[in-house]
Amino acid sequence: MNFFKRFLCLSTFGLLLAxxxxxxxxxxxxxxxxxSLKAWITQHRPELVGNYQEEGGYYxxxxxxxDASAAPVNDTICWVxxxxxxxxxxxNIILTRNAANANQVGTFTRYTHYVPYYRYCGEYxxxxxxxxxxxxxxxxxxxxxxxxxxxxxxxxLLREGxxxxxxxxxxxxxxxxxxxxxxxxxQYSLDARRPYFVRMEICERVKNPLEKEGDEVDxxxxxxxxxxxxxxxxxxxxxxxxxxxxxxxxxxxPYNIAxxxxxxxxxxxxxxxxxxxxxxxxxxxxxxAYNPAGTPAGNPYKDFAAMEEEIHQALVKRFHADGEEPYxxxxxxxxxxxxxxxxxxxxxxxxxxxxxxxxxxxxxxKQIAFGEVKSSGSATSYTxxxxxxxxxxxxxxxNLKYGQWAAMITSSTNAYGSVGVSGGTNTSTSNSGYSSxxxxxxxxxxxxxxxxxxxxxxxxxxxxxYGYGGYGSGYYDPYYGYGYGYGYGGYGDYGDTTTTTETxxxxxxxxxxxxxxxxxxxxxxx
Numbered sequence: 001m002n003f004f005k006r007f008l009c010l011s012t013f014g015l016l017l018a019x020x021x022x023x024x025x026x027x028x029x030x031x032x033x034x035x036s037l038k039a040w041i042t043q044h045r046p047e048l049v050g051n052y053q054e055e056g057g058y059y060x061x062x063x064x065x066x067d068a069s070a071a072p073v074n075d076t077i078c079w080v081x082x083x084x085x086x087x088x089x090x091x092n093i094i095l096t097r098n099a100a101n102a103n104q105v106g107t108f109t110r111y112t113h114y115v116p117y118y119r120y121c122g123e124y125x126x127x128x129x130x131x132x133x134x135x136x137x138x139x140x141x142x143x144x145x146x147x148x149x150x151x152x153x154x155x156x157l158l159r160e161g162x163x164x165x166x167x168x169x170x171x172x173x174x175x176x177x178x179x180x181x182x183x184x185x186x187q188y189s190l191d192a193r194r195p196y197f198v199r200m201e202i203c204e205r206v207k208n209p210l211e212k213e214g215d216e217v218d219x220x221x222x223x224x225x226x227x228x229x230x231x232x233x234x235x236x237x238x239x240x241x242x243x244x245x246x247x248x249x250x251x252x253x254p255y256n257i258a259x260x261x262x263x264x265x266x267x268x269x270x271x272x273x274x275x276x277x278x279x280x281x282x283x284x285x286x287x288x289a290y291n292p293a294g295t296p297a298g299n300p301y302k303d304f305a306a307m308e309e310e311i312h313q314a315l316v317k318r319f320h321a322d323g324e325e326p327y328x329x330x331x332x333x334x335x336x337x338x339x340x341x342x343x344x345x346x347x348x349x350x351x352x353x354x355x356x357x358x359x360x361x362x363x364x365x366k367q368i369a370f371g372e373v374k375s376s377g378s379a380t381s382y383t384x385x386x387x388x389x390x391x392x393x394x395x396x397x398x399n400l401k402y403g404q405w406a407a408m409i410t411s412s413t414n415a416y417g418s419v420g421v422s423g424g425t426n427t428s429t430s431n432s433g434y435s436s437x438x439x440x441x442x443x444x445x446x447x448x449x450x451x452x453x454x455x456x457x458x459x460x461x462x463x464x465x466y467g468y469g470g471y472g473s474g475y476y477d478p479y480y481g482y483g484y485g486y487g488y489g490g491y492g493d494y495g496d497t498t499t500t501t502e503t504x505x506x507x508x509x510x511x512x513x514x515x516x517x518x519x520x521x522x523x524x525x526x
């Protein structure tokens with residue numbers, strides 16, 4: 001949309017709002033906005049006038065009907081993943097989950113995981129996505145002629161594959177306006193009490209998110225390319241179950257079986273470890289490797305296999321330089337295990353199941369994945385009995401040896417649960433000589449934790465899948481949230497008081513999201 005048309009759209013809306021105010025001085029703002037939004041629709045999208053939705057006061061345009069055989073979103077309480085881009089009425093992008101749109105407006109970053117938004121779709125949530133929630137939960141009433149021309153039912157329900165545009169008044173957008181962060185920004189923010197329109201595609205409807213992610217984790221490990229999965233169980237009543245052996249020479253011990261991924265113990269569900277992982281020879285297979293459409297040139301995920309090979313060569317060079325101290329494997333490694341009381345210095349790469357790198361403290365991996373190293377990483381010191389990490393680390397690290405490589409996968413039950421981690425953008429100015437680019441801006445959303453957790457409102461729905469309830473109990477994780485900074489004033493040395501302005505982005509971890517870790521524990525110091 002060119003500048004004149006943008007100006008016309010904004011001017012027209014402002015004029016109509018002013019006229020409405022003159023005529024209805026005693027009316028409420030909602031009534032005035034309804035009149036103004038209807039006038040805008042009448043002028044710019046007249047075919048949608050009859051598609052007015054009484055519940056919420058918005059207008060809808062159905063772009064694609066979706067999969068007619070799929071269940072409607074609103075036939076049960078569920079979780080929904082949906083892609084969307086929100087704009088003001090002049091067409092300016094306010095926020096987007098789409099990599100191509102972010103690239104178009106110059107807000108794309110390698111730190112952002114451009115995937116559909118994942119949210120609970122049951123009772124109402126009053127936030128900037130309230131309008132999308134209304135469209136999911138209610139029957140959409142379409143004008144008779146509009147529906148007939150497009151072969152749609154007049155009473156339309158969203159389902160997987162549906163694509164709609166929603167023209168929303170500010171009361172179902174957020175009365176304070178909209179300002180995106182975490183890499184999902186557009187080029188503008190939306191001022192308070194301004195209408196907004198969203199183009200939204202329903203990607204997936206999930207009735208039980210715990211079951212879904214559990215199936216994903218199992219299927220990931222069971223893939224032949226990933227080595228297969230063996231789950232240990234000490235149920236003496238079931239002759240087909242095997243307890244986890246303690247003796248490394250036992251033929252059923254994880255060191256000796258054909259399967260590469262094994263349960264970490266007999267009772268913790270879906271925390272699996274590959275004890276024999278070695279970056280010199282092993283590659284984890286990602287069946288849906290991350291490569292969003294429309295990403296700019298130079299994005300390493302465009303050639304995922306080449307990026308992975310470069311990362312693994314860097315790991316071998318970093319930790320086993322020139323083959324002087326090659327890693328011989330955990331089976332022959334003569335070293336103590338960390339145990340609960342031991343302190344491990346850990347180097348790690350954290351990923352989603354599509355291989356996207358969320359976080360790492362390894363500089364070479366930062367350079368490959370993010371194209372920059374804004375602050376040098378250092379080994380993370382971790383003593384399991386002291387906590388401080390997500391619970392899957394507590395169950396895994398004690399059983400690893402000093403000097404060992406391993407890979408670990410966990411469902412959200414022992415990571416970030418139904419809450420996840422909200423992505424964010426933080427800009428700070430410092431007058432010290434120290435760079436603050438590698439700060440932790442994690443927002444653990446404790447209020448949501450209480451809402452969804454063991455004593456929360458939704459626990460009866462989610463609790464009990466594994467025989468116990470509450471999925472907001474992960475440890476606060478201080479190592480999450482790498483950052484990158486633009487130091488316009490220069491970083492400075494010790495004692496340098498040059499002012500430095502830096503921007504850090506924390507990668508979002510959606511609710512009910514499994515994680516993969518590649519881990520190296522430094523040899524025990526004398």
